[in-house]
Amino acid sequence: MLRRHLWKLILSATLVLWAVFTLMPLKDQPFGDYVKASAAAKPAEFAKLMGEVSTRVQSRRAPSVYVALKQLGQEQNLDLSQFFPQIKLESSMTNIEKRNNLLLDELLRLSKGKLQLGLDLKGGVAFTLEADPKVMNAESEQSRGQKLSKAVEIIGGRINSLGVTEPIIRPIGDNRIEIQLPGVSTKDNPEMATTLVRPARLDFRMVHATIAPPAEAPPGYDRLTLVQESRPGMPGYTEELYVKTRPEMTGEGIADSYPTMDEFGRFRIILKFTSAGSKQFADVTRAIAEEGQRTGRRARLAIVLDGKLYSAPGVEKEISGGSAEISGSFTRLEAQDLSTVLNNPLDLPLQIKEQYEVGPSLATDAISSGVRATIIGTAAVAAFMITFYATGGLVAVASLVVNITIILGVMASIGATMTLPGLAGIVLTIGMAVDANILIFERMREEIALGKNLVSANQGGFTKALTTILDAHLVQLIICGIMIWKGQGPIKGFGFTLLIGVISTLISVLITGHMLMEMLTESGWLKKMTMRRMLGDLNVDFVKLGKPCAYASVALVIISFGYVLFQGDKIYGIDFAGGDQVTATFTTKIDSAKIREIAQSSGAGEVNPTYVSDLGSGKEQLKLETAYGKSGTLFTALQQAYPGAGLVKVGTSQIGATIGKEIKWNAVLAVGLSMLAILVYIAFRFEFGFGVGAMAATLHDILMNIGIFVMFGHQFSAPMVAAILCVAGYSINETVVVFDRIREELKLDPAGKLRDVINNAIRKVFARTIMTATTTFLAALALFIFGGGQLHDIAFTFLVGIVTSTFSAIFIAAQIFYLWHKGDRKHVEAHQDIAPKYEWAGSSRASE
Template sequence: MLSRNLWKLILSAAILAWAVSSMLPLKDRDFGQFVRSEAEAKQADFNKLMTKVAERVQAGQAPSVFVALKQIAREEKIDLSQYFPQVRLEANLKNIEKRNNILLDELLRRSKGRLQLGLDLKGGVAFTLEVDEQVAAKFNESTRKEKLEKAIEIIGARVNSLGVAEPIIRPVGDTRIEVQLAGVTTKDNPEVMNSLKKPARLDFRMVHPYAAPPQEVPPGYEPLTLENEGRNGETYTEELYVKRIPEMTGSGVADSYPVMDEFGRFKIILRFTKEGKEQFAQVTKAIADEGQRAGRLGRLAIVLDGKLYSAPTVREQINSDSAEISGSFSQREAIDLASVLNNPLDLPLAVKEQNEVGPSLATDAVSSGVRASLIGTVAVCAFMVTFYATGGIVAVLSLAVNIAIILGVMASIGVTMTMPGLAGIVLTIGMAVDANILIFERMREELALGKSLNNSNQAGFEKALTTILDAHFVQLIICAIMIWLGTGPIKGFGFTLLIGVISTLFSVLITGHMLMEMLVDAGLQKITMRRMLGDLKVDFVKYGKPAAIGSVALVLVSIAYVVYQGDRIYGIDFAGGDQITANFTTKIDAAAIRRVAEQSGVGEVNITYASDLGSGKEQLKFETAYGKSDQLLSALQKAYPNAGLVKQGGSQIGATIGKEIKWNAILSVGVSMLVILLYIAFRFEFGFGIGAMASTLHDILMNIGIFVLFGHKFSAPMVAAILCVAGYSINETVVVFDRIREELKLNPTGNLRDVINHAITKVFARTIMTATTTFLAALALFTFGGGQLHDIAFTFLVGIVTSTFSAIFIAAQVFYWWHKGDRKHVEAHHDIAPKYEWAGSSRASE
């Protein structure tokens, strides 16, 4: 009966094909070879051009094919788009150089592997920006710190607008900012680097009302050149005298964006802050008054990094929350100018250092992370096949589809793969089989009643469906909160898990169910289902009170220890630390450096090998907690005397994650608790919501306490991992609650204590099974992974144990206590009593 599954087969095949194609190519392709293969028109001419390009690169006149191609095209005024008709460009963009820049950027993007790796796996570029000392001296320490933090925020916005995932942007000392960009190289991405390495101050300056070059420069003004583009793409320049001291800076601009008017012309809308509105009103009034006196319209110049971008005329005072700049803009010009206006900086910054960064994890550490992920996946698959045989094979096949979809979606939307993201995928694998186990355990119950495999399959799927949807929907909410309130790795982790939850629903409910139905239709008569545990007869409610009291006592003790430790619980991400740069003669493996750090009591250490772009000399850089860097250097010199380690410099580094993000993490937990309460109360009943919130909060606090008790430090990935534990916890709790709700309907005469015990007994074996699969995945990361993976896996391992415990001994017990052990109290608050044609009554509950 293929017809009933035909749509599922077509849909699964189509999505799988799309996912695989989205990941291709897997690796970056050589840009020169790529553009040769992509040139579809005038190939002979293009091959001659590429010969010139190769000669220029070989002669050392250009660092790469990308740069050489751009240089020759500019010099010889060649429109490169003639060779690539398949790449669509704006029809009204006539300027050849701009067309070439857009075209080459697009070709460079297409030459890259679709699934990009993060800085910890692939390396990238790092540069340090420094505030001009004379400018810094004008501000007191508090103001300078505030302006530096504002500069970090603005640079972060610029980096994010370029699509660079999970950048590291942090203060170094009082006058410097360090920026690390994953997967960006100066050789292949010169345009990206040029736009970032000189973060400029945006000024609004007055244009002299009548004097212009070649006249004598008026006092207080300087000559600047404005480049304009004609209707046919021709460029011409205009020389103006612009005031040296700005009338206002870009800090008064809240937002800027291009719009198209009713005639198809582009203009830019500016929205001001409250202070910006007042400043702009004063500036435009002064210019309008001066223009009236001079008998011509005055102009207000927009200057970024000393470059004149535009000089619109001012007819009258503008006292409004917004203003517009109109003119003969192309769409690209409008977008570029709006981008300029959205990037103001109060402090002029200069590039102090610029380095090419190697992967912060050594080669063996990266391979160990991949190996740990593979071992975890194989362990989960082997477990499923061992206990469910044919059903396990179906689960493995649906898991393969799941992984393909996750990677395909990540590649298609540009999510960067990092070590924490890899850990999130492995955890998703462990959690994904949970849905399969729910269905298989329901099938087991139906088969025990004597039903056929076909009927058992359908009934098991239908009975597990609501539980699966409820559990995964709550996880989706948790992911949405991580994305909404999180930044950097937290947001990246949330995206990875969000993709995983959605792909799990599809692979299990569509692909997995289809495969099982097709096997049954093909003649499968029976299915092997082994068990880890037999039926238990335990009074879970009886043991719930002492178990909960003991658990809460442990939570209080561990949290008291967290409070006692204070700021010492924070890692470098949150607290900042010391950084040392050292020369060496023999390279020391990063894993070995971490071992020395652990043995010498230094603790957390971040390691990078960077090559100075000027000298090309490779240096070792490592970061430790405050006061620990020299201790680590001495320990390394003693452990590796032949490495030739010599300290070149050191500095203090600021926290990658500021106070705002700390509070965002706390807010994420608080919002998660509220959402869990509301959703469970809506889907089940308020007592269920209280139980779910209590158990999830218990798991979060328990994880934090145990995490600190074992000497671990908080970093951004740890916050994301703990929020992930909250999602896993609610998943386990929903399964128990769904069974309690079902038992209340099926057993209308049973008291609440018996109903809860019976429900937990039925799901206990399933809970242990799912906990085991997820535990196996996390255990592989903990055992075979290193560095950050080890810490993340530890959080998962603790979370799996606490979540399993709390679903049975916290959530269910809180629900029981909330209703005072009285079934009638439950029925009074929620319609769970069975419906009859006439009103019936139930026996009194305990």
């Protein structure tokens, strides 16, 4: 028995151990402490160096240990890698400054906790960028807005390529942009802000073939210096060249760029041209080659980025392959940064006006309540499973532990940022994960009722539930993929979390959980499995009830969604609509939770309070974000409620939406594509009538959620869009279970009427549907009761979605399927295709 299950045991254990290892360390370690602990050579010299570092930081000559080490390395021409022989650097890299940069970046990475927290839980760093007033004043108001929006889009692309997830990027006023990055510190990475505002002008210029410094510069040429890193066995060198001032070609024809390594381990950047750019580059290189042939000298093409000469390769003939490369003495980060800015060229000059640290947007008690709600929700689901399924419930809890561990491990490995909405997504995944266990257990109950022993019942229940589980989760994977593809910011982050959760659930339930059940039953240790029921058998005509229930539900959808349309832009929160931002000084800090309470009681509505510290002076200020026109009301109310806080308004500005029109459209497009994906997949796996029913039920649940959400006074934020898309995934999960049973009943009862088949199918899954809805409802209810702020809104969406999804699977999806086929079984059989089978769907004991 053990031999047959050995691969499952090894796979499960390997995944768990890998996830635990990946999560370590759980928290960031102070960089100075980590460096001291990691130095493995020349302890006396390093101790003396760290003494100088400490003095420099204390005297504020350097903002951090990281910067102080970098400064001392430059000033003393000191190779810091001699103290860290365990960190291998490229031996051919002789430039000490670059070696130190690589070393310090690697040490900084190793000192960080593997699972990074978002702005709401941990805070981060923020920059305020200002457009060149001369450029902006010369433009019309409409053009200024377009340029600023384009700059926001470009900077968003650059940040995404840096691996920072769920940033906040928004316009402020008509000439500024604010960027907030979670888990980043400019004290340790001061060049990041510079990378974001680089214009990235790439020129291809001709090098003068016959004249070079120190000779006098010919007219129309600039004197540029080329620094070439050494190769193995060869020294590095510096070369001065006269390069034509006017470029032969700019980087506008570049379609893509990415970093790679050459045969010597040096980084370079590969450029891919558009079709027009490829033709132009061929023309330029042909002209340069012909010039070389005419003069009898080596013809060279200078590659200049933002005025700096990076390489000057020789050109002997026309280059028509549609690509080129930039070689030079790049570090890995430099090559990555260059390719990033080349892919997102910024034509609006921007200056860094402010750099400051941002405290968590949620108060400490709100973070604690969110974590507490997560723990309570998980415990409630575990208690429910153990109460109703005893040993089977313990197995489900064990697979749930494996599930959560894998989810967190994968998130840490890909650098995902954990936010409170992401935590809510994991709780929803927990509720949905036990759904698969309940499917198997309820199928086992039916097998036992037929007189089978526990071993056969376990195997039969797993086999019969398998295709249902796969269908439900595959549709959810498609929806997650659409969220990642078309979503941005929190929507994309939510999609990644759920995608990981869906895959992890399949592994933990179908491999780990099933292995444990097989080992328990086949060993004889488990001879009887207790399975309690919430509901007995029901003799209800669901088809008869379906029509009035569907009419009533559709009427509620129309009324609630009509209310949404009536409210117009009032339904949008600050994420979507923008608002006012008040900056204030204070003498006594006011808790963020208290500020939110004052905002609600004063009628100011939504508020996002954050405490920020200027990186230069360390001076702390309070920033309050409110809806348009509400900042004055809130600030006055705070001054009245806390007269001793010493609140003084420094300034007020308007902030743009973090969710722009493009992201709104992509969210709508994501919903539409999800509906189409549901129709196509269900039609392929089942039959077109099933696909229509599933799509209609999911659309019903989405519209119902939106309507009820707004009717209860909530406003839309980016996480709410993601939460509603999650409801779509949950809805299809419930519908697939019902449809799979209808399909099975059609085969088991070949002579039954369609009405009877549908009723029998729903009766058999009704108890299971209520139980799975209850487990997920318990998880969401804990978030709703014990969580606060945004977590409260997300949980509200989940609660409504669970109820509507359960209702629609029974009374909407099945009813539409019945009406689509005109209540006639022959109509179903005339249009039904044979569903494809999974080749590996059989049990591991199929041959026994």
